[in-house]
Amino acid sequence: MALTRTFRKPYVIAALVLVSLAAMPEAFAQYETEQEASVPLEYFYIKRQGTGLFRRILSKVTFGLSTGYGSTTFKHELDGFGILQNPDSMPKLFQGNNAAQGYSNWFNKVQPEGNTLQPGGFQVNSDTADIGFKSKSFNIPIRATLHVEFNRYRIGGGYSFEYTSVGDFRPLRYQDRIGNYSPEVTSFFLKKYFVLLGASVYRYNDYLLVVDANIGGYAMGKKFDKNAMKKGVFVNLGVTVEREMSEYFRLFVRPSYEIKSYKLNVPETGQSIQHRFNAFYINVGATYRIPELRRCFLKTCHAQMNHAHGNREYRSRKHPIYKKQNPHYGENYPTLIKYKGKNKKKLNPY
Numbered sequence: 001m002a003l004t005r006t007f008r009k010p011y012v013i014a015a016l017v018l019v020s021l022a023a024m025p026e027a028f029a030q031y032e033t034e035q036e037a038s039v040p041l042e043y044f045y046i047k048r049q050g051t052g053l054f055r056r057i058l059s060k061v062t063f064g065l066s067t068g069y070g071s072t073t074f075k076h077e078l079d080g081f082g083i084l085q086n087p088d089s090m091p092k093l094f095q096g097n098n099a100a101q102g103y104s105n106w107f108n109k110v111q112p113e114g115n116t117l118q119p120g121g122f123q124v125n126s127d128t129a130d131i132g133f134k135s136k137s138f139n140i141p142i143r144a145t146l147h148v149e150f151n152r153y154r155i156g157g158g159y160s161f162e163y164t165s166v167g168d169f170r171p172l173r174y175q176d177r178i179g180n181y182s183p184e185v186t187s188f189f190l191k192k193y194f195v196l197l198g199a200s201v202y203r204y205n206d207y208l209l210v211v212d213a214n215i216g217g218y219a220m221g222k223k224f225d226k227n228a229m230k231k232g233v234f235v236n237l238g239v240t241v242e243r244e245m246s247e248y249f250r251l252f253v254r255p256s257y258e259i260k261s262y263k264l265n266v267p268e269t270g271q272s273i274q275h276r277f278n279a280f281y282i283n284v285g286a287t288y289r290i291p292e293l294r295r296c297f298l299k300t301c302h303a304q305m306n307h308a309h310g311n312r313e314y315r316s317r318k319h320p321i322y323k324k325q326n327p328h329y330g331e332n333y334p335t336l337i338k339y340k341g342k343n344k345k346k347l348n349p350y
Contacts, residue, residue: 051292059292060148064158066254066285070139072164076106076275077132082125083171085178086118091171095269099123103266106273107169107183109225110266122177133169133181143283145196152200158214160192185223192218192234206324208250210240218260225264230272234260236281245322248291254283291315 051059084099085091092102094115102115117123124131140163147156165187171178198212214236220229238256245251258279263272293306293315301309304316 051294055290055294056292058290060289062147062149062154062156062287062289064143064145064147064252064285064287066141066143066145066252066283068141068143068254068281068283068285070141070162070279070281072137072139072277072279074107074135074137074166074169074275074277075132076273077126077130077172078273079126080269080271081131081273082123083131083178084115084117084121084123086116086121089179091178091181094123095266095271097125105184106264106266107166107275108185108188108220108223108264110228110264122174124174124178129173131174132172134172135167135169137164137166137277139164139190139279139281141281141283143285145287147196147198154196154198154200154210154212156196157216158194158196160190160194162190162192164188164190188221188223190218190220192216194234194236198240206244208242208244210242211238212240213237214256214258220262228265228267230263230265232261234258238281242287244324246319246324248289249321250287252283252285252287254281254285256281256283 078093080095082094082096082099083091084094084102090104092104092113092115093106094100094102099115099117102113103110104113105111141160142162143158143160145156145158147154166183166185169181169183171180192214194214194216196212196214198210200208200210202209215233218231218234236256236258238254240252240254242250242252258281260278261274261276263274265272293313296303296307296309296314296317298309299317301307301317304318306313306315308314
């Protein structure tokens with residue numbers, strides 16, 4: 001009876017609470033390593049270890065791969081030159097007023113060839129008209145990129161390998177007097193390497209709108225005379241619509257327009273012919289970012305959220321790459337079975 005009255009006193013209860021609080025740091029301590037935990041229950045209080053520095057850095061990098069279709073317009077004007085068209089033959093160039101010395105190729109390399117104006121032939125000089133040729137061609141690109149995103153901006157680089165088909169060149173003027181010019185190169189592989197700069201400008205649910213630019217150099221293969229060519233940089237401006245399938249995986253469509261040109265020096269004339277081959281592209285592809293957390297090693301683990309085994313944290317094995325997941329509780333099965341299919345009409349779906 002006296003003991004019961006003693007515990008009813010407020011100062012005794014307060015003393016017991018203070019003693020309990022003093023003992024709590026020992027009872028609920030957070031251990032640095034798994035070896036320090038003495039009983040299984042204490043695994044919950046082990047300090048979780050994150051991933052290594054290399055993995056954290058790699059998880060900030062996004063890899064992209066795409067293909068698509070491109071439409072290229074080759075165009076050149078012949079300032080300082082003339083065109084000679086004989087019957088039943090392809091047109092040839094000549095420099096200035098020297099029609100006797102001509103050129104049968106001026107697209108990938110300069111090939112001299114003698115000229116003779118035959119009966120029924122036609123010739124015109126750039127002094128009297130704007131002359132040149134134009135060709136429509138197509139590209140099949142394979143494009144790989146790598147970039148880092150911070151806030152709404154992204155920076156990186158990439159490489160593109162494109163099959164380019166070259167069609168016949170049609171004259172810009174005098175189509176009824178000048179025939180088509182067929183270059184000896186009908187196709188080639190275009191290689192491009194570039195810096196990628198971009199920024200996201202608008203988001204709607206899982207869709208993201210990004211504007212970006214690719215700036216770099218290119219190579220046109222062995223079919224072109226590199227010693228006679230002078231190339232500049234190319235600039236590709238595009239708008240990308242991305243669909244976020246999951247935290248790490250996106251699908252995208254990217255229409256773009258590209259500006260590029262090169263000059264082909266004509267020996268013994270001191271002049272050059274500028275070739276422009278701007279292009280319109282539409283690329284479709286996907287991007288992937290390596291997750292920071294490693295996948296759970298336990299095959300029988302069905303946890304949908306990020307979780308720990310011992311002192312190591314893992315991501316779920318159940319997260320499909322094509323489906324967005326909440327890392328705290330998972331979203332593999334957002335609709336219960338009792339709300340699906342025929343079960344909708346049952347009073348007791350089970």
